[in-house]
Structure formats: structure tokens, C-alpha cells
Amino acid sequence: MSMQLPKAYDPALIEQKWFDIWEQRGDFRADEHSGRPAYSIVIPPPNVTGVLHMGHALNNSLQDILCRWKRMSGYEVLWMPGTDHAGIATQNVVEKQLHAENLDRHELGREGFVQRVWQWREESGGQIINQLKRLGASCDWERERFTMDDGLSRAVREVFVRLYQDGLIYRDNRLINWCPRCHTALSDLEVEHEDKKGSIWHLRYPLVGSDRYLVVATTRPETMLGDSAVAVAPDDERYRDLIGATVLLPLVNREIPVIADEYVDSEFGSGAVKMTPAHDFNDFAVGKRHDLDFINVLDESGRINENGGSYQGLSTVDARSQVVADLDKLGLLEKVEDHVHAVGECYRCHAVIEPYMSKQWYVAVKPLAEQAINAVESGQTAIVPRQWEKTYFEWMNNIQDWCISRQIWWGHRIPAWFCSDCDKISVSLEDITSCEHCGSQTVEQESDVLDTWFSSALWPFSTMGWPDRTRTLETFYPTSCLVTGFDILFFWVARMMMMGLRFMDDVPFKEVYIHALVRDAQGQKMSKSKGNVIDPLTVIDEYGADAFRFTLCAFAAMGRDIRLSTERIGGYRHFVNKLWNASRFALLNLEDFDPVNIDFSSVELAPAEQWILHRYDQTAVQMNRALADYKFNDAAAVLYAFTWHEFCDWYIELSKQPLYGDDSAARHSAQMVLFTVLEGLLRLAHPILPFVTEEIWQALPGGRPNKSIMMASFPAGSGITTDQKAVADMEMLMTIVTAVRNVRGELDLPPGRKINVLLNCKDDATVTTIRAQQAAICSLARVEELVAGVDIDRPQEVATQVAGDIDVLIPLAGVIDLVEEEARLQKEIDKVQKDVDFFTRKLGNEKFVQNAPKQVLEKDRAKLAVAQDKSKTLQQSLEKIVALQRVAAES
């Protein structure tokens, strides 16, 4: 009936096979008509340019675990997959390609270039999708979406137009973050600040009509070309008389005023600040207040423009040294100091960002943010772990308007048209050919495209067909959960919240689970430049997807980063192999077994059998709870401990007797239990270990044509009532066996050495229980002859151990090393004496006895009694051993 499994588990042989079958069977497909309770997750869409890294692997493993678990728990699961067009990143990739061909995008023209990007996407984009499949991701792949798809683009337009009509999208000329490498504006979030060593230059600006100087301090001397004022603090005694005076800006020879503004901190630098309103965010604000000139001295590539006079054409770096040198020559450089300050870099190309004046499109996010804050405050969306709520609120409360226009070609082109006749803007869902204000035919569409994150903000509903009111939306929106790293909490999560609430009138997800970042074994962020990257695909090749997933799951404790190393994954591969071999054992012993014959009502189960069923039930309960609480590490730990240390170490060992013996009734019930627990265990493990569990499950007797394990139910428990007494009996057996093994180990008695054991019990009931399990004890502890009784005669030479309230005596006349046994006993006595002392002291404390709850008190009293008992027994044994030694020495 059942198949033989090879001796060692080889993931490569089976992973691809099962994934293909699952897809063919449509196991991942979500059916909005099934009527089952819905569970939905949208994937955080990886960039089309993306290659699977550890962050993806963790993120998607966790999502897959949740989806498989929910699917098995009776839910209609939609895991919506797709990729992001990643505007700047993708444009950069294709531009690089063009560059290698000695081309540049301007030669191709906009249309040609965009076509080229699509072509690139066809050929090499989206490889990450196949990599996700290798992980085992059970997305509904037939629904794969791309943010540039027609449907999603329609959603983008719809949102843009509506926000514009509602006055929440506007255009303004102000200072923005400009990447001189990518030639585009960026939002505040897309600028990464890094502390860098620089200098602070103190420059002398000559006062007009005087021979005095005003000294200003700056970290960017080249921007002085665009200065339009010098500001001082209004209450600064040193400069009070200079307010309203004029200085002559050196090199440029422009007369600029000295103004007073609260912004200036008189404690810092010289207390006088040069104002460059067109190239500094603070100065911009001051400039607005004082109606200063905004003099732009840079071009789009970050070079000095015609306003920089003789410096025109120089890069900022070159202009800086030239300006400083020229000022020095004129005696206007007072001093230079070292200074560390934050420099903004482009998050895509890491070029230094320039604050730059330009006309851009903005979303007024304040009203949207308000709703998004309320939704979390009111619990419509829960952020897990909760500590992230604070970060979320912090950001939402201080949110600035979002610059959404980008001066690149790859992306959703802004649906706005400029009329050259009336100068007005027409914003429209459909492309237009005439101005909606004056009817003029001379309209031209805005050349800018939208920030990539604009379309990702719509992902939870745009992927489900919005703006149409689809059945999919009706069934699966709001989504149940979003699984993501905190690095895109603002970029993505916050914006989805705002857009979802605005356009769907409901939160996009009920829960957000924020997971850790994957780092290397030293806790460093993985990066190509550091060379510490572990490639998930290499890991899968080497250890298998299951071991990899299990490792990620086991380390996904809340609120902490994951330090990953390949050794760890190797360790968990052993676990997968353990499960594999336990299954081999089972299959060997279930060859003549048919699960249709399972009927627990007709048999009396042995204590070990009841115990393992009981433990299986508890494990199922614990796993359900852990997964419901997103405690992935707990789920993994529970599964690991049960599988290895209970099912394998104890139950399988104990099952050998009935399975190999000739009591056919005992053999049959052992088979029933073995099958029941293993089969259930596989279902429990499936969300974390999808491949190996499927392979084994299919090999089990009974036959499962065309049914995948993920279509079976997730265990809630065996449903078989177990007898508490039986469970306790099994636990007693375990204590006895461990005690015997302990003596064996400590006295170096090899397993081959046969021993006899005497068990001195407190009462007849215990004796009866032991006798019933005699064979099991003998087999596990490798005991030849076992005698249990009350007040049994002790032979002279015995090794003594105490198991609960049973004295375990191992007679070893003539063979026992008395010295060694004495040492062992002494060690045991020391250990137990610590307990006795501890509890004696604790219970001797009147205040403790007065205040502690009864339960605690009783528990401690019982523990003291047990320890005292044990101590006494061991003490007596020790005395005997010492006496024996004396006798031996005398003779």
C-alpha cells in the first residue's frame, strides 16, 4: 500500500514536483463565490527589478505560513501577488543598459524609451516571481498584478483626478529634494540622511559703508553665490545695530540686507547666517517671511548655472573649493572648522541631494492622515507588535505634503494638460485634445510621472479591480492582514491606510504584522558592498526550502532583528530529516495498515498511546494560538519539541514493542495511534514545511488521489478523550527510565551491559502501575529484570537514584565501582540539598507564609517534602556505600 522513502531526505527531488502539482490542481486559487469566510493578504509587491533577498524570503515565508494555515482552517484564502514598476529604480536599470550600448534615453525619445523598458520587463523583469515560487509561496498566481497594468493604471488616474477635484492635489513652486543624478524631484522619504565629516567655513561679508565685516558660518560655501541676505537673531546684542544694514556679497558683488529672524540661534557658529533661500530649506522659510530673492544658482545636473557668474559650469564640489580659494585670496576666509553634519542622499543612486526650486505636484495629506490615525486609534487596524503604533502616530502627526511628481519617463504619466492659450490646467480621466477651460487645441500633457509609491498606495484595492465594484473587492476587502518590514511603514503602509480609507471608505487591512529585519551573523545589515549577503536561492539549493522556512520561522520573534547564518539553517535541516526518518519508521510499520479501520472506541489504549494523543492535542492547541498571535517562533518551537522530543524520542521508541510483538490487538492500536499522530503532525507542520509534509503525507497508507495536504484541515486536536491517570502513568514511566539512564550514564555502564532494577515504591497502586508498564520500562532503559514492590529488600551493593517517590535501585554486586558511585551520590545529594535549603529558608519566612497565595505555598511545601525524601534516601545509600568501601579496605 505505502511507498518506501529513501533513507535521507532530498529536497531537490520533490520541491519542484509538488509546486507544479499544486499549481496544476489550482490549490492556490481563491474563489470569491465559495461562501467560506474570507482571509486575504496582499503581497508587498517586490520591484520588477528585484532579486529575492533575505527580507523577501522572511516576509513571504511568514505570509505563506499564515495563508496555508488559514486555508487549512476552513477559510477562503486569497494571497494576491504582483510586482511594482519601481519607477526610478527600473529607469536606472534600463538607462544603464542603454549606456552600455552607447545610447541615452533622449536619443530614443520618450516613447521609444518606455517601450524599451516594457521590453526589458518582458525579457528579464519579474524573475523574483519564480524565486518566490521556489520558496513555496502559495499565492493565487493567476491573479498576478503589475502596478503598470491597464487596470491598475486606471485606478491611479481615478485617484489622481478625484483628489485633484477635491482640492487635495495641487501644484506649487517650492524647494524640493532634487537628485542631480536621476534628474528628478524626490519626496522627503526618499532622501536618506547620513552623517558625514565636513567643514564649517567662517566667511567675512564686508559691510557696506564701513570697514567692518560680518562673519557668517556655513557648511556649503558654494551656495553663497545665491545668497540674498544675512540673518541674525533679533535679540543678539552683537548685531542689534546691524539689522537693516547692507553687506556686499563677495565674489558676486551683490548688496544684500542684514535681517533679523527668530530662526537664528545666536549660540551657534558666529550668530550670523547667510541666507540662500533657493538652496536651503530653512533659508527658504526665512526667505518667504522676509520676501527675499530666490536666486537659483544650480542647473538640473547640480552644476553652477548662469547666476553663478564665472563659476558657471562647475560642479558643486569644484565650485566649493574654488569659492573658498577665491575668498581666501581676498582675505575673507576667517577660519575653517571640522564639522559633522547630515548629508541627504538619493535612496536609489546615493547621489547627494540638492534642495532645488521647482514646480511640482503635491498631495495635501493632512486630512487623509487624520482618518488614518483614527483608524488605528479606534482599533479598526491593529499594528502588531503594538510598539510600532507609536512610530506610526509620530509620523502621521508630523506629516508633510507629499511631493508626487517625478521627472522621469517610466511610470504613470500625470493626467494633466497645460493649455498654452489660457494657461490653465485640465485634469482628466481620459486623454484630452482640447482645453476644458477655453477649448483651445494647443494642450500638452504634463511630462512628469507619479511617484511609484502613489500606485503602491492603492495596491490593496487596485489589484482587486477597483474602481469597478467587483465581487473580489466585496469578498476580500478589507484584507485580513498585511505582513511587512518596518522599513516601509511610512512609504507604503501609512499611505495605503490613507488611500484605502479615502477611496474604499474602509481600512485596507485589519492587522499589520511588522516583522524584523534579517541581518548577518554579526548583526550587520546585509549588503553587496559588505559582501555578507546570504543568497536565499543558494540556501534553498543547499538545504531545501523547508529547512530554510523553518529557520526563518523559528527566528521570527517579535520586535527583534534576525541574525542569520547558514549553520543555523543546517541545524534545522536536521529537523526536517528527523521528521522524514520518523515517517520512514512509521511507513515500514504501517504496510499492512489501512486507516479505514481506525476505531478508537473499541480499544483500550496503553498509557504511552494516550499520552502521545494528549500531547498531540496540546501541541495543536498551542500551534493555533501561536499562529493567531503571530508568534511564529513559538509555533516552530512547539512543533520542534513535540516532533523530536515527544513523538520520536518517547513514543516511537515505545511503539516498537507492540509493533514488533505478537499481540495483534496491541499492534493494531499502536498502528492506529502511530498513524493518527503522524498524519496529524504532518498537517500541523505543513504551513511551515510545505514540501516534505506533502511528500510524506502522500506516501501514507490510505491513498489520497488528487488531494493535497493543504486541502486537508489544520488540526485542532485528535478529539480522542484521554485518561488523566494514563497520562500520569506515562509520565511516571518517563521519570523512572530517565533515572535508570542517568545512573547508566554517570557510572559509564554501556548500553550493552545488562542490568537489573529494583523499584521501591510507596504503595501498592504504584507497584501495580509499574508492573503494567514493566515491558516498556525494560525496553527503554535496557533492563533485564525489573522488580517492583513496597519495602523490598535492598541488596548490599546498589546504585541508588530517586524518581519522584520511587527509589530506583540497581544491584551491581562486584561490578559497581564504589568510589564512582560515592562521587555520583555526593553530587546528587549536593544538588538536592540546595533545594532543601532553598525551600526550608523560604517556608521559614513568616511573611512569605502569611502573604503568598495558598497554591504557591502548597506547591513549595510539596517540593520541600520531595527534596527531603530524596535527600534522605540518597544519604542512606551513601552511608552504605562508604561502609562497603571500609569493609573492602579492611579485607
Next chain:
RNA sequence: GGGCGAAUAGCUCAGCUGGGAGAGCGCCUGCCUUACAAGCAGGAUGUCGGGGGUUCGAGCCCCUCUUCGCCCACCA
């Protein structure tokens, strides 16, 4: 400048509402016991970062200090 997090066995980390400190890996000892040497059995290992406090009782709660890490922020 704000905010968050971490410090527990040699290493990586668990530890729920306070009731005698745990796991995995590594280490030591003995075993090729017919599922598994990617294994089995046994064993050792901790001033839970320092100091104070609350409590009958603190890894856990409060205060404080130290050392790391991260996020946000316009001090020239």
C-alpha cells in the same frame, strides 16, 4: 534634538498577567540499539549589563547609570 529597541549559558536567542532560570547550536562522556551518526543516551555551563527601589518574593514592575543598535528631525 526627539523617539524606539537591545543587554539572559561559549554563540544565537526564548522567557505570557512577578512565584525555585529555558531552547537550539557548540562542548564533555558513552554508544554503529534493525527510522534516523543529519542519529541515540547521559552530563556540564548563568552575580539574567551596573546601582538603587517596590514586594513575603524581581529576568519580569519603578528610578538611575553604562554600552550597543535603529528610526525621525531644517541648527547654519
